[in-house]
Amino acid sequence: MSRAAQQQPAARPTLEAVAARAGVGRGTVSRVVNGSPKVSAKARAAVEQAIAELGYVPNQAARSLVTSRTDAVALVIPESVAKLSSEPYFSDIISGVSAELGESDLQLLLVLVRDEHERERLTRYLTARRVDGVLLVSVHEDDPLPELLERLELPAVLNGRRSAEESLSYVHADNAGGARAAVRHLLSRGRTAIATVTGPLDMEGAAARLAGYRQALAEAGVPADEGLVAHGDFTERGGREGMRELLARRPGLDAVFCASDLMAAGALQVLREAGRRVPQDVAVVGFDDSVVARHTDPPLTSVRQPTEEMGRLMVQLLLKEIAEPGRFRRQTVLPTELVVRESA
Amino acid sequence: MSRAAQQQPAARPTLEAVAARAGVGRGTVSRVVNGSPKVSAKARAAVEQAIAELGYVPNQAARSLVTSRTDAVALVIPESVAKLSSEPYFSDIISGVSAELGESDLQLLLVLVRDEHERERLTRYLTARRVDGVLLVSVHEDDPLPELLERLELPAVLNGRRSAEESLSYVHADNAGGARAAVRHLLSRGRTAIATVTGPLDMEGAAARLAGYRQALAEAGVPADEGLVAHGDFTERGGREGMRELLARRPGLDAVFCASDLMAAGALQVLREAGRRVPQDVAVVGFDDSVVARHTDPPLTSVRQPTEEMGRLMVQLLLKEIAEPGRFRRQTVLPTELVVRESA
DNA sequence: ACGCTGGGTGGGAGCGCTCCCACTGCGATG
DNA sequence: CATCGCAGTGGGAGCGCTCCCACCCAGCGT
Numbered sequence: 001m002s003r004a005a006q007q008q009p010a011a012r013p014t015l016e017a018v019a020a021r022a023g024v025g026r027g028t029v030s031r032v033v034n035g036s037p038k039v040s041a042k043a044r045a046a047v048e049q050a051i052a053e054l055g056y057v058p059n060q061a062a063r064s065l066v067t068s069r070t071d072a073v074a075l076v077i078p079e080s081v082a083k084l085s086s087e088p089y090f091s092d093i094i095s096g097v098s099a100e101l102g103e104s105d106l107q108l109l110l111v112l113v114r115d116e117h118e119r120e121r122l123t124r125y126l127t128a129r130r131v132d133g134v135l136l137v138s139v140h141e142d143d144p145l146p147e148l149l150e151r152l153e154l155p156a157v158l159n160g161r162r163s164a165e166e167s168l169s170y171v172h173a174d175n176a177g178g179a180r181a182a183v184r185h186l187l188s189r190g191r192t193a194i195a196t197v198t199g200p201l202d203m204e205g206a207a208a209r210l211a212g213y214r215q216a217l218a219e220a221g222v223p224a225d226e227g228l229v230a231h232g233d234f235t236e237r238g239g240r241e242g243m244r245e246l247l248a249r250r251p252g253l254d255a256v257f258c259a260s261d262l263m264a265a266g267a268l269q270v271l272r273e274a275g276r277r278v279p280q281d282v283a284v285v286g287f288d289d290s291v292v293a294r295h296t297d298p299p300l301t302s303v304r305q306p307t308e309e310m311g312r313l314m315v316q317l318l319l320k321e322i323a324e325p326g327r328f329r330r331q332t333v334l335p336t337e338l339v340v341r342e343s344a
Numbered sequence: 345m346s347r348a349a350q351q352q353p354a355a356r357p358t359l360e361a362v363a364a365r366a367g368v369g370r371g372t373v374s375r376v377v378n379g380s381p382k383v384s385a386k387a388r389a390a391v392e393q394a395i396a397e398l399g400y401v402p403n404q405a406a407r408s409l410v411t412s413r414t415d416a417v418a419l420v421i422p423e424s425v426a427k428l429s430s431e432p433y434f435s436d437i438i439s440g441v442s443a444e445l446g447e448s449d450l451q452l453l454l455v456l457v458r459d460e461h462e463r464e465r466l467t468r469y470l471t472a473r474r475v476d477g478v479l480l481v482s483v484h485e486d487d488p489l490p491e492l493l494e495r496l497e498l499p500a501v502l503n504g505r506r507s508a509e510e511s512l513s514y515v516h517a518d519n520a521g522g523a524r525a526a527v528r529h530l531l532s533r534g535r536t537a538i539a540t541v542t543g544p545l546d547m548e549g550a551a552a553r554l555a556g557y558r559q560a561l562a563e564a565g566v567p568a569d570e571g572l573v574a575h576g577d578f579t580e581r582g583g584r585e586g587m588r589e590l591l592a593r594r595p596g597l598d599a600v601f602c603a604s605d606l607m608a609a610g611a612l613q614v615l616r617e618a619g620r621r622v623p624q625d626v627a628v629v630g631f632d633d634s635v636v637a638r639h640t641d642p643p644l645t646s647v648r649q650p651t652e653e654m655g656r657l658m659v660q661l662l663l664k665e666i667a668e669p670g671r672f673r674r675q676t677v678l679p680t681e682l683v684v685r686e687s688a
Numbered sequence: 689a690c691g692c693t694g695g696g697t698g699g700g701a702g703c704g705c706t707c708c709c710a711c712t713g714c715g716a717t718g
Numbered sequence: 719c720a721t722c723g724c725a726g727t728g729g730g731a732g733c734g735c736t737c738c739c740a741c742c743c744a745g746c747g748t
Contacts, residue, residue, distance in 0.1 A: 012473075014733095014734055014735085015734065015735065015736095016734075016735095019698095024697080024698080025697060025698035025699060026698075026699070026734095026735085026736090027697065027698055027699070027736085027737090027738090028696085028697060028698075030735075030736060030737090031696095031697090034736085038695070038696065038697090039696075039697090040695085040696060040697090043696080043697080055471075057468065057471050057472040058472070058734085058735075059409070059472070059733085059734050059735070060408075060472060060474055060735095061405050061406075061408035061409040061412075061414070061733085061734080061735090062405075062409050062703090062733070062734035062735040062736085063734080063735055063736075064404075064405035064408075064703095064735090065403070065405040065406050065409055065702095065703050065704065065705085065733090065734080065735070065736090066702080066703050066734090066735055066736045066737075067703095067735085067736065067737095068405075068703085070405070072453075075454075079439070079442075087435075088432075090435070091431075091434070091435055094454070094456075095423070095456070098423075098454070098455075098456040099456075099458075102461070102462055102465070107453060107455075107469070107474075108453065108454055108455070108456075109416075109451060109452065109453050109454070110419075110438070110442070110452055110453070110454035111442075111451075111452070112438070112439070112442040112443075112452075114443070117446070118446055121446070124401065125451070127399075127401050128401040128402070128403070128404060129356075130404050130451075265639055291635075291636065292635065292636075292639055295609055295636055295639045295640050295641075296639050296641075297640075297641030358703095358704055358705085359704065359705065359706095360704075360705095363728095368727080368728080369727060369728035369729060370704095370705085370706090370728075370729065371706085371707090371708090371727065371728055371729070372726085372727060372728075374705075374706060374707090375726095375727090378706085382725070382726065382727090383726075383727090384725085384726060384727090387726080387727080402704085402705075403703085403704050403705070404705095405703085405704080405705090406703070406704035406705035406706085406733090407704080407705055407706075408705090408733095409703090409704080409705070409706090409732095409733050409734065409735085410704090410705055410706045410707075410732080410733050411705085411706065411707095411733090412733085
């Protein structure tokens with residue numbers, strides 16, 4: 001067998017070939033392929049048959065070249081924050097995004113950004129407008145990406161927001177409300193010295209959870225005690241360190257609200273080492289209601305946020321923004337819900 | 345600033361514009377952009393300056409149109425198997441793939457396939473050759489995708505294999521060896537009635553784990569007892585059901601090897617409900633050494649497989665295959681390692 | 689009978705790039 | 719001093735598609 005013949009990847013038929021076969025012009029084939037109504041039933045039938053016979057599939061590159069659409073959107077995850085693997089949160093977002101995108105004809109590009117180098121790569125990529133829109137999760141206050149997106153005027157939806165005055169579209173959970181519910185629950189169980197381990201406060205969501213914690217205490221007339229507040233970073237290790245700090249400062253605490261399940265898991269370890277029983281001595285509440293919550297000892301009471309749904313919603317907003325790149329932004333807050341298990 | 349000027353997405357400069365500015369021809373600019381050595385230092389400098397001044401970014405669509413390369417690869421995850429969120433395995437793969445791809449100029453496309461509808465979409469996508477190569481994880485024996493990849497002659501690397509005679513390139517872990525190590529460890533701890541909950545046996549990896557289990561027992565002269573084998577599907581629920589079945593059939597068992605951590609977590613729940621102490625009454629070993637393993641009660645002894653590294657390796661093989669689409673396949677097996685914790 | 693519509697159609701132009709071939713100039717060679 | 723490379727260069731052709739304009743017919747009104 002000749003090498004040449006073997007290498008021929010069976011040249012894909014072009015629009016032109018379909019036109020010839022169907023006995024119509026290129027324009028008509030294009031109209032059929034793109035679902036234009038201005039085609040007679042007869043012509044449409046002929047074209048459709050030719051397409052089927054030839055196994056025609058449009059060449060996306062050629063299409064993009066002229067339409068300057070790409071039919072792809074990027075989901076950007078700044079993985080530096082936490083390892084993707086240990087954060088079920090991201091998986092759920094991905095899952096929701098993917099499901100919702102399935103309805104449309106857009107392809108999902110997953111972009112993990114973990115260092116400066118990769119950020120530059122992404123910047124080039126976005127500048128080249130190789131996607132029609134961007135979904136950005138885990139937004140930090142000083143993240144340069146949202147600004148880039150604004151400058152490029154690229155349709156975008158954030159998960160979380162930089163601040164309360166966020167100018168881009170976003171979807172996020174009612175973090176403050178969830179935290180409030182968690183703390184109220186602890187109060188209702190008779191706890192009085194309720195501590196918290198916060199997330200990274202340069203993330204609005206983490207700050208909101210802290211605010212919710214404070215608000216619930218204030219409402220109940222509990223005097224604020226900054227000694228009961230430790231700062232973490234959403235990771236398990238951060239949870240351990242925060243808990244140790246709290247225990248050292250306020251040995252008498254009888255409850256702790258952790259701004260993530262992973263931190264709650266870390267806190268649990270430290271409490272056990274310190275000989276405190278959970279929930280008898282210290283009640284623990286987490287946030288996210290991730291897989292981890294169901295597997296700790298004891299299982300975690302946690303604030304559930306509809307993560308997958310947030311993913312879906314982000315896509316819906318993005319599609320609207322792509323279809324109609326208006327000035328005005330779409331911003332949505334989803335409710336949270338306390339899931340009570342043994343830990344509190 | 346005029347509204348019109350503001351709305352103009354500032355038409356991106358073309359190669360032609362760069363050429364004009366640098367006072368050279370299009371060919372020369374193209375050579376510089378693509379790193380051809382056949383350019384004089386002077387011309388190169390002029391072009392590079394022009395590129396910088398104009399902020400030129402090549403148009404990928406135009407490039408693809410003529411090269412028929414896309415500079416993108418797809419990572420396909422048939423999510424039907426298990427929810428992405430509960431399987432840290434996938435996250436680790438993604439992480440490794442993404443990291444390794446960062447070195448090259450290829451973009452990662454994540455494609456989740458959860459039903460027939462989405463499979464068809466993907467088929468169309470691949471047929472249109474919108475990617476240069478495909479990474480496929482979680483391969484089942486009867487999965488139609490590998491065959492499609494072969495037919496399309498699309499460079500591809502599997503994670504796992506359909507069978508021992510897999511014809512495509514693949515990367516997988518030493519599943520049999522890992523299972524053997526797990527069972528030997530149980531034997532060395534004096535356990536005699538060692539049960540197992542298998543994964544879905546239409547996956548070669550799951551079958552290999554079962555084979556390793558059997559082999560270790562045979563080597564130790566322990567007579568085979570099919571009553572000690574229950575079939576699961578890698579999920580937590582599957583683990584629970586398998587464990588119940590085993591307990592009903594062989595109440596005297598003193599150890600169980602689960603083919604995934606998630607199943608081990610399920611088994612743990614059932615054992616506790618049944619009043620068995622772990623590890624005193626029943627020792628438990630999992631597989632994957634995922635996050636879950638560290639959070640169960642007690643923490644799981646588990647077989648670690650280098651998941652992230654597998655992702656990296658898959659990319660390396662794929663790149664070779666893309667660069668040189670030869671007949672011969674590259675197939676790699678990575679070692680596993682037993683991580684001992686309290687559960688066994 | 690003669691415009692007029694207007695749905696339906698064909699095909700030229702051109703998107704931005706790479707490929708490739710023809711061509712230039714210059715030093716080395718016979 | 720003519721001849722031959724050969725590194726370096728410019729630019730035509732063309733990738734497969736959409737856009738758009740000119741055009742072609744019915745079918746309708748006057």
